[in-house]
Amino acid sequence: MVIDSKSNNCLHFPCSHHFFGFAVLQALLTCYSIPYFDVSCFGDSVLSDICKMMAKSEYVRKYFVSNYVDVSCHPKDMIRRFTFPYLRRCAVLWKMLQASMSAPLFESSPIWESNPYTKDSVLDGSIAVELNGITELEDMFQIHSLELVLKNEVMHSLALKWCDHFCREFGIRNYGAALFSSPAVPFKLIKLPRLYQDLLQRFCIKFSSPLPSFLLHLQML
Numbered sequence: 001m002v003i004d005s006k007s008n009n010c011l012h013f014p015c016s017h018h019f020f021g022f023a024v025l026q027a028l029l030t031c032y033s034i035p036y037f038d039v040s041c042f043g044d045s046v047l048s049d050i051c052k053m054m055a056k057s058e059y060v061r062k063y064f065v066s067n068y069v070d071v072s073c074h075p076k077d078m079i080r081r082f083t084f085p086y087l088r089r090c091a092v093l094w095k096m097l098q099a100s101m102s103a104p105l106f107e108s109s110p111i112w113e114s115n116p117y118t119k120d121s122v123l124d125g126s127i128a129v130e131l132n133g134i135t136e137l138e139d140m141f142q143i144h145s146l147e148l149v150l151k152n153e154v155m156h157s158l159a160l161k162w163c164d165h166f167c168r169e170f171g172i173r174n175y176g177a178a179l180f181s182s183p184a185v186p187f188k189l190i191k192l193p194r195l196y197q198d199l200l201q202r203f204c205i206k207f208s209s210p211l212p213s214f215l216l217h218l219q220m221l
Contacts, residue, residue: 012097016090016141020083021155024146025162027082029054030064030181031075041075046156054163059170066181073127076146080134081127081183087137094140130183 028047031037032055042048054060069078149155 012090012094013141017143018158020086020090020141020143021149021152021158022162023083023086024079024149024155025051025159026064026179027079027181029060030066030082030179031069031078033061033064034066034069036071037069037078038071038075042150045150047150047159050156050159050163054167057167059167063170063178064181065178068182070127077127077131080146081130082181084130084134084137084183087134087141090141091137 025047028042028051032039032051039048039052042051066082073081143149144152
């Protein structure tokens with residue numbers, strides 16, 4: 001799909017903001033469903049009241065599940081950590097939309113080529129680097145601070161509608177599955193040998209439109 005940069009901003013950013021609100025809401029419901037999670041820092045906002053009410057539902061407690069809530073982490077930072085996987089998917093899509101004849105599909109960038117986590121930092125429970133990565137992506141997509149998102153009236157309206165839909169659906173159907181929330185895990189894109197990396201980039205640029213899988217394999221061979 002070829003879209004100019006201006007159209008990219010007009011389409012991708014509003015969609016990212018819209019679904020970021022749902023990522024925040026799902027993270028809140030997950031945390032509010034855990035008895036030992038400290039919700040006092042969220043105050044008496046409309047969104048907090050919605051989550052408190054929803055957390056009393058057996059459906060919510062069964063569906064929004066996580067084993068990764070860190071009590072040593074500030075509650076607001078914990079919510080942001082649960083939105084990190086969503087932000088990374090947005091970033092991957094953004095990079096793909098930005099690809100053009102003058103820019104390879106996966107150009108060099110510290111977000112993709114370096115792993116911000118080390119084994120020691122994960123084991124030590126250090127989340128400073130992770131929060132820096134979240135801040136970087138929030139700035140990239142011009143997302144407001146969590147405090148402003150929680151106070152946003154549009155967010156309150158979306159939360160009410162979404163929660164109403166969720167309760168109606170689960171009142172009729174039993175999905176028998178849970179939505180497991182977790183922070184982003186360390187990852188690094190595979191770096192091919194130079195020759196294959198160049199061939200892959202040229203192929204992706206030359207054939208920007210989708211091809212049937214069997215044609216794709218023939219072309220690559």
